[in-house]
Every structure is written in structure tokens, then in C-alpha cells.
Amino acid sequence: xxxxxxxxxxxxxxxxxxxxxxxxxxxxxxxxxxxxxxxxxxxxxxxxxxxxxxxxxxxxxxxxxxxxxxxxxxxxxxxxxxxxxxxxxxxxxxxxxxxxxxx
Numbered sequence: 017x018x019x020x021x022x023x024x025x026x027x028x029x030x031x032x033x034x035x036x037x038x039x040x041x042x043x044x045x046x047x048x049x050x051x052x053x054x055x056x057x058x059x060x061x062x063x064x065x066x067x068x069x070x071x072x073x074x075x076x077x078x079x080x081x082x083x084x085x086x087x088x089x090x091x092x093x094x095x096x097x098x099x100x101x102x103x104x105x106x107x108x109x110x111x112x113x114x115x116x117x118x119x
Contacts, residue, residue, distance in 0.1 A: 092118060 064070065078084045098104065099114040 061071070064074065075084075096115070096118055099111060099118075104114070105111065
């Protein structure tokens with residue numbers, strides 16, 4: 017009278033369809049995100065052009081103001097946090113190698 021586990025379980029073909037559906041949704045979401053980011057970049061370039069500036073002008077301004085250096089240091093600091101993350105090797109050799117890879 018009880019149901020056997022094999023009867024209530026979807027067949028392998030059903031699992032393949034489920035996985036394929038998830039993969040297709042993932043691909044669709046990726047395409048949507050790439051499209052949105054592309055549109056954002058085109059809008060940003062249009063606004064720069066309307067202001068009479070180029071990407072090179074903005075990059076030069078970021079370098080001169082020190083903003084690029086600040087962001088670089090912040091990124092390096094965030095990457096270095098992985099060296100003290102739980103599960104990271106704590107012996108001196110591996111810690112030194114971690115810092116060496118950051119540099």
C-alpha cells in the first residue's frame with residue numbers, strides 16, 4: 017500500500033529537463049545583466065560626450081586626484097583579508113607566500 021521510493025522520484029530524464037531549465041534561466045539572466053551593463057556604459061559615454069569630456073580625461077583626473085591609488089590600496093587591503101580568513105593556512109611560510117602573491 018505504501019509508495020516505493022522509485023515511483024515517487026522523478027526519472028533521470030526529468031532531472032535533465034529540470035537542470036536544463038535552470039541553466040537556460042542562468043544564461044538568460046547573464047545576458048540580461050550584460051545588456052543592462054552595456055546600456056549603462058553607453059549612457060555614461062553619452063553623458064561624458066555631452067559634457068565635452070572623454071574617458072581619458074576622467075582617468076587622468078582620477079590619477080591626479082589620487083582616487084585611483086586609494087581604490088587600488090583598498091582593493092589590496094580587501095584581498096589581504098583572505099589571509100586571515102578562517103581556514104587559511106596559518107604557518108609562517110604560507111602566510112608569507114600569501115603576502116608575496118598580493119604584491
